[in-house]
Amino acid sequence: MSERKNLPVQIIGGGLAGLTAAIKLTDYDRQVILYDQPGEPDSAECYRSVHTTQFNLDKTCSYLDLDITGCFERVESETVYLYGRRITKSSRAYACERGNAIGSLDHTLKTIALKKGVVINYQPVATVERLSDDKTILATGLNQSAYQLLNIGHTELTGYEARMASSKRVTLTSFKDSYTGRDFAYIASKNGIVYTLLFSRNGVDLKNLVDYQDHLRQTTGLIFPRWSQIRGCVPLEHHLFKNDYILAGTLSGVIDPFFLSGVVGAMVSGRIAAMAVIDPPNALREHQRFVKNFRIKQHLYQLMQSRLLPAGAKIIVIFLHTLFRDVGKL
Numbered sequence: 508m509s510e511r512k513n514l515p516v517q518i519i520g521g522g523l524a525g526l527t528a529a530i531k532l533t534d535y536d537r538q539v540i541l542y543d544q545p546g547e548p549d550s551a552e553c554y555r556s557v558h559t560t561q562f563n564l565d566k567t568c569s570y571l572d573l574d575i576t577g578c579f580e581r582v583e584s585e586t587v588y589l590y591g592r593r594i595t596k597s598s599r600a601y602a603c604e605r606g607n608a609i610g611s612l613d614h615t616l617k618t619i620a621l622k623k624g625v626v627i628n629y630q631p632v633a634t635v636e637r638l639s640d641d642k643t644i645l646a647t648g649l650n651q652s653a654y655q656l657l658n659i660g661h662t663e664l665t666g667y668e669a670r671m672a673s674s675k676r677v678t679l680t681s682f683k684d685s686y687t688g689r690d691f692a693y694i695a696s697k698n699g700i701v702y703t704l705l706f707s708r709n710g711v712d713l714k715n716l717v718d719y720q721d722h723l724r725q726t727t728g729l730i731f732p733r734w735s736q737i738r739g740c741v742p743l744e745h746h747l748f749k750n751d752y753i754l755a756g757t758l759s760g761v762i763d764p765f766f767l768s769g770v771v772g773a774m775v776s777g778r779i780a781a782m783a784v785i786d787p788p789n790a791l792r793e794h795q796r797f798v799k800n801f802r803i804k805q806h807l808y809q810l811m812q813s814r815l816l817p818a819g820a821k822i823i824v825i826f827l828h829t830l831f832r833d834v835g836k837l
């Protein structure tokens with residue numbers, strides 16, 4: 508047992524879940540080697556961007572035993588365009604920067620991890636080759652190969668994103684319209700950039716993008732010079748353990764199935780994955796506690812897709828969804 512304890516735990520994927528798991532494992536006096544994809548920025552799927560999410564910042568910091576308060580700022584003003592209606596409301600959301608810039612959530616977690624002695628290797632990893640004698644944590648986010656390797660049910664999403672410099676304060680505007688297909692679009696600003704994302708689990712095409720660009724121009728006056736395509740996978744199942752791996756982050760299913768908010772879930776599941784190395788039964792209980800509400804949210808999401816449901820009823824379903832907390836009770 509003590510020999511096993513000396514083996515470093517391997518983590519594949521250096522996003523929010525992988526970094527949090529690494530930090531928490533050092534708290535259990537475990538050595539960690541973390542593999543991330545090479546190149547800039549570290550989180551390949553999340554280049555410099557602004558993510559927003561509603562959560563209890565203090566309780567989350569206390570659950571994680573990590574001070575990440577400096578990475579989050581309250582959204583000052585929030586506007587929603589719902590099938591042509593404009594709603595302005597006081598916001599309960601926070602914004603954070605993703606990517607590798609100083610002050611971003613990823614950079615902050617990486618700095619903590621390095622200070623605590625985590626070894627980070629930037630090299631391409633074929634996950635299938637990385638099974639070691641000791642535990643391996645997989646936290647590869649939206650990357651399709653792990654879903655295929657582990658035979659985890661998933662759905663694919665595609666979209667377009669864009670960013671540019673901006674002096675705007677912390678704001679959030681979301682769009683749900685015919686061009687957003689099964690999902691939505693948002694535009695958010697923080698730390699001198701404004702970022703926008705249009706995505707859907709049934710795909711968005713160039714016509715959808717042009718319609719969104721038109722709507723953006725009319726409503727916000729913004730014209731983004733360069734757009735790039737994104738693609739990834741969203742899990743339809745929740746697993747803490749699969750084959751011989753411990754899963755964390757999006758891959759473990761800890762992502763809100765309705766709006767695909769995953770920032771908080773990724774960090775929470777990182778902590779749970781670290782616990783799974785030391786105390787598997789308790790970690791499994793904790794994982795189940797956090798995904799408890801996701802099944803009902805998945806049903807509400809399916810309901811939203813019904814063509815028979817009028818726009819007014821869809822607004823009610825969106826409201827109903829907000830009654831269920833993203834990651835259970837912290």
Ligand SMILES: Cc1cc2nc3c(=O)[nH]c(=O)nc-3n(C[C@H](O)[C@H](O)[C@H](O)COP(=O)(O)OP(=O)(O)OC[C@H]3O[C@@H](n4cnc5c(N)ncnc54)[C@H](O)[C@@H]3O)c2cc1C
Pocket residue numbers: 519520521522523524525542543544549550551552553556557558559560630631632633634646647648649650668704737739755756757758762767768769770771773
């Ligand atoms: C464009 C976009 C916008 C989003 N907006 C929001 C938002 O506004 N609010 C919100 O709450 N959530 C948002 N999300 C979801 C949120 O970002 C994710 O749920 C969260 O990042 C998941 O964390 P993770 O650690 O599982 O994955 P990630 O943070 O994506 O990290 C995965 C890491 O694994 C690495 N990796 C992948 N494969 C390999 C491999 N074979 N070898 C080594 N490393 C590998 C990747 O490079 C990456 O660094 C968004 C996601 C995307 C893609």
